[in-house]
Amino acid sequence: DVKVTQSSRYLVKRTGEKVFLECVQDMDHENMFWYRQDPGLGLRLIYFSYDVKMKEKGDIPEGYSVSREKKERFSLILESASTNQTSMYLCASRGLQGDTEAFFGQGTRLTVV
Amino acid sequence: SQKIEQNSEALNIQEGKTATLTCNYTNYSPAYLQWYRQDPGRGPVFLLLIRENEKEKRKERLKVTFDTTLKQSLFHITASQPADSATYLCALDNQAGTALIFGKGTTLSVSS
Numbered sequence: 001d002v003k004v005t006q007s008s009r010y011l012v013k014r015t016g017e018k019v020f021l022e023c024v025q026d027m028d029h030e031n032m033f034w035y036r037q038d039p040g041l042g043l044r045l046i047y048f049s050y051d052v053k054m055k056e057k058g059d060i061p062e063g064y065s066v067s068r069e070k071k072e073r074f075s076l077i078l079e080s081a082s083t084n085q086t087s088m089y090l091c092a093s094r095g096l097q098g099d100t101e102a103f104f105g106q107g108t109r110l111t112v113v
Numbered sequence: 114s115q116k117i118e119q120n121s122e123a124l125n126i127q128e129g130k131t132a133t134l135t136c137n138y139t140n141y142s143p144a145y146l147q148w149y150r151q152d153p154g155r156g157p158v159f160l161l162l163i164r165e166n167e168k169e170k171r172k173e174r175l176k177v178t179f180d181t182t183l184k185q186s187l188f189h190i191t192a193s194q195p196a197d198s199a200t201y202l203c204a205l206d207n208q209a210g211t212a213l214i215f216g217k218g219t220t221l222s223v224s225s
Contacts, residue, residue, distance in 0.1 A: 004156075033212060042217030043157075043202070050211065058212065090156050098210050099145045099164065104156030 002027050006091050006105035013112050019078040021108050023091030031094045032074035033102070034058075034066065036087040043090065049074055081112045115141035115208055119201075119216040126193055126223055134188040134219045136203035143205040146179055146186050151200045151218065160201075161188075193223045 007022035025032065033048040035058075045058030047066040055066050063085060067075045074093075078085055091105040120135045136146070145164045149157035163170045163179045163186065170177045176189040190197050200218040207214050 031212075035215075040217070043215040045212055045214060048212045056211065059214075092156070092213075094213070098206055099162060101147065101159035101162065102157075102204075102213055104158070107154065107156050109154075 002103055004091055004093050004103050004105040006089075006108050008108050009106060011108060011110045013078075013081050013110065015082060015112055017078075017081045017112075019081050019110065019112075021076040021078075021089055021091075021110070023074045023076070023093075023105055024072050025074075025091075025093040025103070026072065027093060027095070027103065028071065029093035029103075030071070030096045032068065033092040033094070034064075034074065034076045035090045035092065036060070037090060037107075038087050046076065078110075081110075083112050086110060086112045115139065115205075115214070117203060117205065117214060117216040119203060119219045121219045122217070123220045123222070126221070128194060128223055128225045130193055132190040132193050132197070132221055132223070134201050134203075134221070136186040136188065136216055138184050138205060141205070141208055142181065142184075145205070146177075147204045147213070148175075148177055148186075148188050149202045149204060149215075151202060153200075157202055157215075190221070193221075195223045195225050197221060198223050 004025045034046045035043045049068040065077045089108045092102040094102045151157040200220045202218045204213045204215045
């Protein structure tokens, strides 16, 4: 069974903390993505990566960075967490060809207090 | 910039009826479009992909149409069941073809 695994289901962090969200996929996919999902706003793309050490900004990259040191792992970093980053974070992976499905992790619900 | 709209935030229907969800897009001509299902507190799960040269695609009780002239996809669930209650998202590639962008979703509630 193919899998995208996010390191935490729930996280509570304090304002100003550096936060790492980890994502691992076992499908040897080239492409990996980080989205956040908020009520009324839907899924919004933060960053994505199409290869090791490569990254591209999505629609809302401000306040975030990413790291992809290995093909299977894609990390989202909140450099200094703020309350407006309280959200559901979803990692996804997809193969190289465009007309293929994306596989999502179970999501991390992050609360910044 | 490209935009995806799912017309209804919520749709309530009775068990056994057909649910029809709409997805419209602008400023883009995608080669294919995808539909996902999302249950509360979980990540989206892929359901169907339809290509621009396919008018219709079926999978069990699901049917998707793709009208590139109207820039619209319709998603149908026939003989709906309470277990079909979920949020349904349409998605297509961004213009660079590098990432999927999603509509805001339609939350379907099927009552028995």
